[in-house]
Amino acid sequence: MLLKTILWENNRVFILDQRRLPEKEVYIECSEATMVAEAITSLAIRGAPAIGIAAAMGIALGALKIAHRDFPSFYRELIPICDILKRTRPTAINLRWALQRMKGVCEANKEMDVEGIKEHMIREAIAILEEDIETNRMIGEMGKKLIRDGDVILTHCNTGALATGGYGTALGVIRKAWEENKRIKVVATETRPLFQGSRLTVWELKKEGIPLTLITDHMAGYCMQRGDINLVIVGADRIARNGDVANKIGTYTLAVLAMEHGIPFYVAAPISTFDKTIHSGEGIPIEERNGEEITTIFGKRIAPEEIMVYNPAFDITPHRYVSAIVTEKGVIRAPFENALRCIWGEKDDL
Amino acid sequence: MLLKTILWENNRVFILDQRRLPEKEVYIECSEATMVAEAITSLAIRGAPAIGIAAAMGIALGALKIAHRDFPSFYRELIPICDILKRTRPTAINLRWALQRMKGVCEANKEMDVEGIKEHMIREAIAILEEDIETNRMIGEMGKKLIRDGDVILTHCNTGALATGGYGTALGVIRKAWEENKRIKVVATETRPLFQGSRLTVWELKKEGIPLTLITDHMAGYCMQRGDINLVIVGADRIARNGDVANKIGTYTLAVLAMEHGIPFYVAAPISTFDKTIHSGEGIPIEERNGEEITTIFGKRIAPEEIMVYNPAFDITPHRYVSAIVTEKGVIRAPFENALRCIWGEKDDL
Numbered sequence: 285m286l287l288k289t290i291l292w293e294n295n296r297v298f299i300l301d302q303r304r305l306p307e308k309e310v311y312i313e314c315s316e317a318t319m320v321a322e323a324i325t326s327l328a329i330r331g332a333p334a335i336g337i338a339a340a341m342g343i344a345l346g347a348l349k350i351a352h353r354d355f356p357s358f359y360r361e362l363i364p365i366c367d368i369l370k371r372t373r374p375t376a377i378n379l380r381w382a383l384q385r386m387k388g389v390c391e392a393n394k395e396m397d398v399e400g401i402k403e404h405m406i407r408e409a410i411a412i413l414e415e416d417i418e419t420n421r422m423i424g425e426m427g428k429k430l431i432r433d434g435d436v437i438l439t440h441c442n443t444g445a446l447a448t449g450g451y452g453t454a455l456g457v458i459r460k461a462w463e464e465n466k467r468i469k470v471v472a473t474e475t476r477p478l479f480q481g482s483r484l485t486v487w488e489l490k491k492e493g494i495p496l497t498l499i500t501d502h503m504a505g506y507c508m509q510r511g512d513i514n515l516v517i518v519g520a521d522r523i524a525r526n527g528d529v530a531n532k533i534g535t536y537t538l539a540v541l542a543m544e545h546g547i548p549f550y551v552a553a554p555i556s557t558f559d560k561t562i563h564s565g566e567g568i569p570i571e572e573r574n575g576e577e578i579t580t581i582f583g584k585r586i587a588p589e590e591i592m593v594y595n596p597a598f599d600i601t602p603h604r605y606v607s608a609i610v611t612e613k614g615v616i617r618a619p620f621e622n623a624l625r626c627i628w629g630e631k632d633d634l
Numbered sequence: 635m636l637l638k639t640i641l642w643e644n645n646r647v648f649i650l651d652q653r654r655l656p657e658k659e660v661y662i663e664c665s666e667a668t669m670v671a672e673a674i675t676s677l678a679i680r681g682a683p684a685i686g687i688a689a690a691m692g693i694a695l696g697a698l699k700i701a702h703r704d705f706p707s708f709y710r711e712l713i714p715i716c717d718i719l720k721r722t723r724p725t726a727i728n729l730r731w732a733l734q735r736m737k738g739v740c741e742a743n744k745e746m747d748v749e750g751i752k753e754h755m756i757r758e759a760i761a762i763l764e765e766d767i768e769t770n771r772m773i774g775e776m777g778k779k780l781i782r783d784g785d786v787i788l789t790h791c792n793t794g795a796l797a798t799g800g801y802g803t804a805l806g807v808i809r810k811a812w813e814e815n816k817r818i819k820v821v822a823t824e825t826r827p828l829f830q831g832s833r834l835t836v837w838e839l840k841k842e843g844i845p846l847t848l849i850t851d852h853m854a855g856y857c858m859q860r861g862d863i864n865l866v867i868v869g870a871d872r873i874a875r876n877g878d879v880a881n882k883i884g885t886y887t888l889a890v891l892a893m894e895h896g897i898p899f900y901v902a903a904p905i906s907t908f909d910k911t912i913h914s915g916e917g918i919p920i921e922e923r924n925g926e927e928i929t930t931i932f933g934k935r936i937a938p939e940e941i942m943v944y945n946p947a948f949d950i951t952p953h954r955y956v957s958a959i960v961t962e963k964g965v966i967r968a969p970f971e972n973a974l975r976c977i978w979g980e981k982d983d984l
Contacts, residue, residue, distance in 0.1 A: 306938045471944075474928065474937075476826060476850040482929065482937035490938050497942045500826040500928055502851035502884030506949035509886060534852030536859060537891060544890045578824065578850055579832065581931050587824075587832035588656045588840050592847045594821075599856035 289334050289446050290341065292410050295348055297341045301328045302446055306487040317346030317365045324372040324379075327478065331447020332521040332557060333416050336378025339369045340409040343386045347402050355394045358401070362390065374569045375530055375598045376521040377559050382412055416449030419554045422612035423453055424460030427517075427552055430608070430615065431461040431468060435514040438471045438504060441532035442484035443519035443552065454517040454552040455488065457610060462494050470496045471507060475532060477577040477595065501534050508545040516542045517610075520553035527603030527620030528565030533596050539605035551601075552610040558624060565600035573597050639684050639796050640691065642760050645698055647691045651678045652796055652830075656837040667696030667715045674722040674729075677828065681797020682871040682907060683766050686728025689719045690759040693736045697752050705744045708751070712740065724919045725880055725948045726871040727909050732762055766799030769904045772962035773803055774810030777867075777902055780958070780965065781811040781818060785864040788821045788854060791882035792834035793869035793902065804867040804902040805838065807960060812844050820846045821857060825882060827927040827945065851884050858895040866892045870903040870959075877953030877970030878915030883946050889955035901951075902960040908974055915950035923947050 291298050297314040303326070304310050312328055314320045320342030323329050329338050346365035352358045366383050373379060389408045393401050431437065437458055441447075444455035452459060461468050470489055475481035482498055489496045499507060507513050516538055522530040529535070529551050542549040562568060575593025579586055587593075608617045616623035624630075641648050647664040653676070654660050662678055664670045670692030673679050679688050696715035702708045716733050723729060739758045743751050781787065787808055791797075794805035802809060811818055820839055825831035832848055839846045849857060857863050866888055872880040879885070879901050892899040912918060925943025929936055937943075958967045966973035974980075 307935070473852075474826070476824070476852070479936050486937050486941055490941060495942075497944050498925075498928060498937055499944050500851070500883070502823075502826065502854075502887045503944065503946065503949075504852075505887030505890055506883060506946060507944070509950070533850070533856060537852045537855030537887065540855055540894050541887060541890055544894070575848075578848060582934050584932050585657075586829050587836050587848055591836055591840060592845075594847050594849050594853065594857070596853065596856060599853075600859070 289448070289450065290329060290337055290413065292341055292406065292413070297338070297345055299323045299329045299338065300446070302330060302484060303328055305483055314342070314345065316349065317342045317369060320345060321368050321372050324369070330480070331442060332376035332378045332519065333448040333453065333554065334446070335373060335376055336382035337409070337413045337416060337449050339379045340382040340386050340412045342369050343383060344405045344409040347405050353398050355398060355401070358398045359390060359394070373571055375571045377557060381556050385412065413449040416554070417451055419612045420448050420451035420453060420456040423552050423554065423610055424451065424456040426612065426614055427457030427550070427610035428460045428464060430515065430548070430550060430610070431457065431466060432514070433466045434468070435466070436469045436471060436512060438473070438507070438513045438516045438538070439485065440473045440481065440518045440535055440538055441475045442480040442488070444485060444488040446484050446488060447519065453519045453554070455485065457517055457552050458494065459492065462492060468494070470494055471513060472496055472498050473501045473504060473534065474498060475534065476501055480532070504538055505541045508541050508547060513547055515548045515550060517550040517552055520551050520557050521598055522568050523551070523553060523558045523609065524562045524564045524568060525558070525560065525621050525624060526564050527606055527609065527618060528568070529601045529603070529606060530565065530568040530570070530598050531601065533599050536599040536601045539601045543605050548607040549605055550608050550610060551606055555611050555613055555627060560628065565602060568600060570599070571597045639798070639800065640679060640687055640763065642691055642756065642763070647688070647695055649673045649679045649688065650796070652680060652834060653678055655833055664692070664695060666699065667692045667719060670695060671718050671722050674719070680830070681792060682726035682728045682869065683798040683803065683904065684796070685723060685726055686732035687759070687763045687766060687799050689729045690732040690736050690762045692719050693733060694755045694759040697755050703748050705748060705751070708748045709740060709744070723921055725921045727907060731906050735762065763799040766904070767801055769962045770798050770801035770803060770806040773902050773904065773960055774801065774806040776962065776964055777807030777900070777960035778810045778814060780865065780898070780900055780960065781807065781816055782864070783816045784818070785816070786819045786821060786862060788823070788857070788863045788866045788888070789835065790823045790831065790868045790885055790888055791825045792830040792838070794835060794838040796834050796838060797869065803869045803904070805835065807867055807902050808844065809842065812842060818844070820844055821863060822846055822848050823851045823854060823884065824848060825884065826851055830882070854888055855891045858891050858897060863897055865898045865900060867900040867902055870901050870907050871948055872918050873901070873903060873908045873959065874912045874914050874918060875908070875910065875971050875974060876914050877956055877959065877968060878918070879951045879953070879956060880915065880918045880920065880948050881951065883949050886949040886951045889951045893955050898957040899955055900958050900960060901956055905961050905963055905977060910978065915952060918950060920949070921947045
């Protein structure tokens with residue numbers, strides 16, 4: 285059975301608290317939009333698709349609490365709640381995309397009574413979750429051909445069921461290859477500073493019984509030099525029109541290493557991860573998080589006090605390092621923008 | 635005043651316990667060779683030059699405990715103690731080099747009475763320490779020209795006073811540039827799994843007042859992409875005749891990144907780090923350490939139980955990635971073997 289990262293039940297949002305994994309499987313029960321916002325900011329839930337779903341459910345929770353019965357007053361009160369959710373994390377596009385979709389539902393139904401709109405919003409949030417799982421399965425289906433029997437696959441951070449509505453993006457491709465009885469092995473990077481690799485990816489792979497080896501992040505180069513890795517596959521938080529990829533910090537280092545060793549470097553992400561409004565990676569905002577994530581572990585200080593720390597949560601991998609991007613619509617290759625315009629149905633003269 | 639990593643006093647060896655830094659500055663008092671061996675194995679003392687010194691002092695301690703008064707019996711008992719010390723860690727050549735030098739002192743003085751030999755051994759061990767500090771200062775002197783005013787220098791692991799008799803190799807070059815009032819900044823990688831960067835390098839740099847920024851290891855690529863790094867300088871545990879460098883795991887990843895970004899990649903190490911007997915990096919043994927160093931921090935488990943972990947402590951950087959090697963005899967560049975044969979006084983027809 286697929287793990288439930290987030291679910292809507294009895295007008296409450298239940299979020300699996302990923303900070304406590306793998307030690308404890310505990311759900312946070314959210315009755316307010318602000319509780320969902322807090323869960324996103326504090327990384328109780330993380331992963332671009334998952335935080336998009338959380339934001340959609342958060343705004344539905346927020347809508348339920350609004351007492352106004354006329355649309356303009358209802359909507360006026362909804363906007364600041366959207367803004368709170370949108371401000372939680374800047375890099376992943378999914379947050380913005382999900383909130384826009386939820387606002388779209390309001391506007392499309394503004395002639396309806398407010399209670400009806402609220403019901404539509406709940407249905408939409410649940411639909412976003414369900415579509416994400418379906419999209420992930422399609423990504424797995426499209427990507428499985430990139431993985432051969434016997435491959436050793438390096439992956440970074442967590443892109444599994446925990447990072448999405450379920451199944452996973454990059455880990456979904458790996459899962460699909462495993463389901464089709466390909467004898468694969470996974471090398472998982474621990475993913476400093478927050479150990480999403482050793483805590484979450486290892487936990488998911490172990491549940492599936494997929495053979496895995498855990499390494500620290502900078503061992504990747506040596507593993508590739510030894511010929512231990514056949515391909516790299518990672519997720520994405522936002523992708524520019526030209527194919528530049530924002531993803532978990534360290535992704536760019538892996539992409540450079542993969543190119544140096546002639547190893548394919550794949551990105552798996554839903555089409556919704558592409559930002560139509562941004563031409564290249566330079567336009568993507570990179571979240572910088574608190575340095576204490578690096579200097580402190582389990583509340584215990586590692587480094588001396590009062591030092592300068594640089595803690596970008598993401599980096600940009602220029603498209604020239606990306607062998608292909610696996611989407612639910614197919615595997616696209618450079619020039620990425622041409623393939624995207626085709627998928628988006630954009631006219632050639634744009 | 636320079637920090638004392640290891641010292642000989644009243645026929646005891648005092649070792650600063652680096653596992654407890656930066657929290658506590660505590661010395662381990664060793665009265666037996668096996669206590670020194672344990673300090674090396676458990677990483678209370680680490681860094682190639684420092685463990686060479688420790689092994690030399692350890693064997694001197696061992697010699698003091700031998701009761702025999704005739705040389706053959708004395709020497710027969712000394713050899714297994716040497717072997718215990720030699721087996722502590724396989725990659726750094728300094729251990730082997732220092733023990734050979736100590737055995738050489740015995741053999742050169744075998745006509746002397748055993749008490750006299752023991753005195754010679756103590757003097758030799760102390761000389762190895764003192765020469766190492768002097769060598770480091772010369773490395774700093776030779777390397778300082780590679781660093782320009784305003785440079786931002788990326789370094790990995792700890793190559794400072796703590797890794798040596800004092801002053802440091804790569805960190806010695808940085809220290810020298812700082813002493814000469816070059817306005818430099820250091821970017822220090824935390825160096826997983828044992829955090830020698832965040833615990834030790836940051837601690838040393840902070841004591842000197844050298845401006846520093848701490849990053850996780852795989853942020854290096856993004857920092858270079860942003861143009862934040864002017865050069866990389868690291869130490870070495872063993873260098874093959876052709877210039878292939880064994881150093882802390884992650885060094886190779888940094889070397890690939892540096893080349894990709896057109897950034898010089900320097901190695902700083904004493905001539906004694908070169909292994910005359912090994913032609914290329916393939917011949918250098920790489921120590922694999924317990925996976926718990928990766929899965930557990932401060933006794934607390936991060937990753938799920940019963941998983942496969944790969945934990946090489948070092949990697950090999952092929953010489954083509956190395957811009958230059960800074961030694962006490964000068965800065966040498968490719969082809970490294972030619973420069974070395976000149977330094978070693980080897981004949982051309984060898």
